[in-house]
Amino acid sequence: MHPQITVDTARRLSHLDVLDREVAEITAVPIGTIRKWRTGARRGARNARRADCPRCTGRPLEEPAYSYLLGLYLGDGWLTLGRKDVFALNIACCDDWPGLLAAAKSAMAAVMPMSKVFSVQRIGMTEVKSTSKHWPCLFPQHGPGRKHTRKIELADWQREIVERYPGDFARGLFHSDGYRGANRVRRNWGGGDHWYEYPRYLFTNNSTDILWLCGQTLDQLEVAWRFSKPNTISVARREAVARLDEFVGPKY
Numbered sequence: 589m590h591p592q593i594t595v596d597t598a599r600r601l602s603h604l605d606v607l608d609r610e611v612a613e614i615t616a617v618p619i620g621t622i623r624k625w626r627t628g629a630r631r632g633a634r635n636a637r638r639a640d641c642p643r644c645t646g647r648p649l650e651e652p653a654y655s656y657l658l659g660l661y662l663g664d665g666w667l668t669l670g671r672k673d674v675f676a677l678n679i680a681c682c683d684d685w686p687g688l689l690a691a692a693k694s695a696m697a698a699v700m701p702m703s704k705v706f707s708v709q710r711i712g713m714t715e716v717k718s719t720s721k722h723w724p725c726l727f728p729q730h731g732p733g734r735k736h737t738r739k740i741e742l743a744d745w746q747r748e749i750v751e752r753y754p755g756d757f758a759r760g761l762f763h764s765d766g767y768r769g770a771n772r773v774r775r776n777w778g779g780g781d782h783w784y785e786y787p788r789y790l791f792t793n794n795s796t797d798i799l800w801l802c803g804q805t806l807d808q809l810e811v812a813w814r815f816s817k818p819n820t821i822s823v824a825r826r827e828a829v830a831r832l833d834e835f836v837g838p839k840y
C-alpha cells in the first residue's frame with residue numbers, strides 16, 4: 589500500500605504526460621504500479637464518458653429536445669452499428685429546409701452533449717449523425733427490419749416524456765414525415781366552379797403504430813384529425829390547423 593499523497597502525485601504526473609519510467613523514479617514506486625494507476629485513471633475517464641447516457645446514469649435528460657428528437661427518429665431516423673459497439677443515430681434531412689437541419693443537430697447535441705454531431709451530404713439530402721454506444725438506450729425501438737414491419741411501442745419513460753411535451757413530439761413527427769401546404773378544393777356554386785385554397789397538414793408513415801402515436805398526440809393537443817388515406821393523417825379544419833401552427837408551423 590502506498591500513501592494517498594504518493595498515488596495522487598503519480599496520477600497528476602501521468603496526467604501531465606510524464607513517462608511512466610520518470611514517474612516511477614520521482615515517486616520511488618515500481619513502474620508496473622505507476623502504469624496500473626495511470627490506466628486505472630483512464631478507466632475512470634471512460635466511466636465519465638459513460639456518464640453521458642441519461643438512461644444508464646440517471647443524468648437529467650433534456651426532455652423537450654428528446655421529445656422532438658424521438659419524433660424525428662420515428663419519422664426519418666435510424667440507428668446503425670459501427671465498429672467497437674458504437675452506434676450512430678442518423679436523421680435524414682431534406683436540403684430544402686436548412687432550418688430543420690439545424691434543429692435536428694441541436695436536438696441531438698442537447699440529448700447527448702458529449703457526442704459530436706456531424707453530417708454527411710447525400711444527393712438532395714443530408715444525414716445528420718451522432719455516435720454513442722448508448723443511442724439504443726434512448727431509442728429502444730431500434731431493431732432489425734424497417735419500422736413499419738415491426739411493432740413500435742414507446743417505453744413507459746418515453747410515453748411520460750411525450751405526454752409532458754406533446755408539442756415537441758408532434759413537431760418532430762411533422763418535421764420528418766409531415767407536410768404543411770395548400771390544399772385546393774373545387775366548389776360549384778352560382779353556375780360555375782370556384783377554387784379555394786387553404787392550409788393543411790399531412791403526416792404520412794407506413795407504420796400503423798407510428799400513425800397512432802401521432803394521432804394520440806394530436807388528441808392530447810386538441811387538434812382534430814382524420815385519416816385521409818390508410819397511411820396518412822390529415823389536419824385540415826381551419827381551427828385545427830391554427831392550433832397545430834402553435835407547435836409545428838411551416839417547414840423552414
Ligand SMILES: [Zn+2]
Nearest residue numbers: 641644722725
Ligand atoms: Zn446507456
